[in-house]
Amino acid sequence: MPHLGPLHRGVWAALLRQLLRPPRAVCIRAVGCHSQVAEAVLTSQVKTHQEKPNFIIKVPKGTRDLSPQQMVVREKILDKIISCFKRHGAQALDTPAFELTEMLTEKYEDSCGLMYDLKDQGGELLSLRYDLTVPFARYLAMNKLKKMKRYQVGKVWRRESPAVVQGRYREFCQCDFDIAGEFDPMIPDAECLKIVCEILSGLQLGDFFIKVNDRRLVDGMFAVCGVPESKFRTICSSMDKLDKMSWEDVKHEMVAKKGLAPEVADRVGDFVQCHGGLSLVEEMFQDPRLSQSPLALQGLGDLKLLFEYLTLFGIAEKISFDLSLARGLDYYTGVIYEAVLPPSPAQAAKETLNVGSVAAGGRYDRLVAQFDPNGHNVPCVGLSIGVERIFHLVEQKMKLSGERIRTTETQVFVATPQKNFLGERLKLIAELWDAGIKAEMLYKNNPKLLTQLHYCEKADIPLMVIIGEQEQSEGVLKLRSVASREEVTINRENLVAEIQKRLSEC
């Protein structure tokens, strides 16, 4: 297309591809995206150096890059989480990013449509993992493991509508801790809740509490309220929206969309608006309706035991027994929980800071059996920390505090005030690297001293080694503290020892 002028051919091809694709494939920020593309096509013929069109070069919808600043924050958060998992004796595990599609299907209520499938390119049918729990259960069954306490940190993918402001993404990182094995009731479950408390306290995110409920109690409650068994799961998923919607709206969904009788919905409503502590558990034990359901009584019995252990752990006041908690995922069978940060008054005003649930989990006693053709089972309980939401909070907090983040760890900068010292600088810096010292220099034959000083100040590098004609002739070097601007002269051969001494002092 030579008549199109100075615009790069590849750009034309890309623009045309964009025009030929359905609108939602390209629009993320644009309101009238077709006209924007058309405009770009038109103006690009006029403006040779137009702005790079941001609908061409972008990351996929719902994903993001993490910049070096963000990576520092991310690493700090992950370090805290992982060291807590290790404190509780967990082993590390890694599984592939994708699984055979059939390993994942039927594990997630209402969620199959949210899975990223890989294109059939000949071979197996694959999907990106939706969480780290199902791959863990697959791992246990595949290796016939009857017991394991493991953690796993990794990305998972869900094709949800991204509400990026709230810290929700289509690609996000999860940190999971799970205990698999046949044990006495509620001891591992209590440890999971202890871990959530330790992590959320350790990250200093402010006040938090953990909603707790039991799937058997939910099912028992549905039964005694008269919810038909075929509707249990779908009513569950409506109920799960109670933290985002009012009871009226949830009831409307149950009745109008899911065909529940209004009086049944009202009976459910009586229960799900209850929350409290151990005393509510005991009160529910006395409830004449729930007493009819052995399933509900089992759930209540375990919850009572759980509260006993949580009291011994000193975290009972962080726990709220909440009959509305259902958890969307289909595989839970017993205790379920979800940690929530209540918005502070200041946060409530700025809606963006309300991130909702930051950790969740529960007991899934029948998932491993789904992978074992003999139905051999391994009961499991676990938790998942939602890193993106925590990241969002910590990032906001750091922005507000104006805290400066160092994105490198460089300790020493090798500089020269004169020309023709590249060779000396290369020899010096190699000596530092070989001694394990973190060092940088400018990639210039003859950099200006001021440029080198600025680099150190900008990157917060604490020490400078300076070599010039005078130093070379005397067999010495200058060691400069960037902050205090003090300089001392040291013998060339003492370089590494002197620097190690200085670094151990700071």
Add this chain to the structure above:
Amino acid sequence: MPHLGPLHRGVWAALLRQLLRPPRAVCIRAVGCHSQVAEAVLTSQVKTHQEKPNFIIKVPKGTRDLSPQQMVVREKILDKIISCFKRHGAQALDTPAFELTEMLTEKYEDSCGLMYDLKDQGGELLSLRYDLTVPFARYLAMNKLKKMKRYQVGKVWRRESPAVVQGRYREFCQCDFDIAGEFDPMIPDAECLKIVCEILSGLQLGDFFIKVNDRRLVDGMFAVCGVPESKFRTICSSMDKLDKMSWEDVKHEMVAKKGLAPEVADRVGDFVQCHGGLSLVEEMFQDPRLSQSPLALQGLGDLKLLFEYLTLFGIAEKISFDLSLARGLDYYTGVIYEAVLPPSPAQAAKETLNVGSVAAGGRYDRLVAQFDPNGHNVPCVGLSIGVERIFHLVEQKMKLSGERIRTTETQVFVATPQKNFLGERLKLIAELWDAGIKAEMLYKNNPKLLTQLHYCEKADIPLMVIIGEQEQSEGVLKLRSVASREEVTINRENLVAEIQKRLSEC
């Protein structure tokens, strides 16, 4: 299907799905897989507790789980690599696992077919990343960055035929370090080679060397040999196989498959069988054929400068100038390199240990411009460490040495010799966790003391805290060293302080 007997319905569904699918979607290990499936169907009616069929529960072809033991090895390797990257002043970056397909296409010669595409589920067309270099270039262009020294560690995916024995996978981890920006020639390039040397020495993988060449020299050499320009890339990729195939076989490919004239191939052969050090670079400078190509002379000039810097870094003896090195990826424009572990005589005998290239990289000066509609450019040079191959070597080495790997870091185990001490154990362990001490206990109401002792020995936990009736009545605890079996009595209130003292002593 009630007449089918005790076999789980889900298993039947899975078996039927397998039977209905084309064979290559399910068979990986089986030779006659249809008959195996049929046999499984038949025998499952007879044997209720048959072995779990391994074609049903598996990970996708070319991928693997990393067990806790493997994760310990993996983490050690990654720690060494990342600390080297940080020693050289690199910042961390993370990018999504997938990119818009159009961001990746035309970046990899001959490799598009090896990309994992995501299914078009409505929305953008996406592909899993093939390396970390192209996403880095996309990041630079998208954020209009003119300079950056970054590292990135992450998985990449390639649909290659997996030869799992040699440590080749379809999902694998790469560790990349790159320097982007306009600098004086060969200084960042030399640092990249220094980094490869530091990492491979640090990992103690035995002897290694790094092949170095220059893409301009390759192109110049092709031109003076009479290779038609349209065949440069395809002849390049044949040449790249010289480390796996003999020159005769490579020549045959060039002539028979790629249509090169035999005398042209012979001229290429004269060059590509040369390798040596700086002296070979200087010899090539005198070569009357190469002197005709300004491109070749540019490459040779940079290689000479590179050798000068590598000598100052003290690593010149690790470098082999090798005219056969081409590197498959299309984006390289200047210096290219590849680190190789030569098989020791013992390894050569056991073919599985020959893992070939363990690190590679080069200069790619025009990749960023491909993402910028104005063609604004950022020259880059970088390297990539192939973790899987290194992992394979380290794992083999550890197996041979019989070294025992601890997969947890637990410091203290809380035990009791008597019944009814669960409450006390829970209180004690919470105190330890809250003090940051890594602690475990058994999830049993009344575990046997012997079981508890065995657990500690098996998991190499160094310390035990023991509480029983006598200790409780006296307000004391027993602290036992698992290795020496020595026990001391400490005051209950000194628990944390005593343990911290003990742990700081070991």
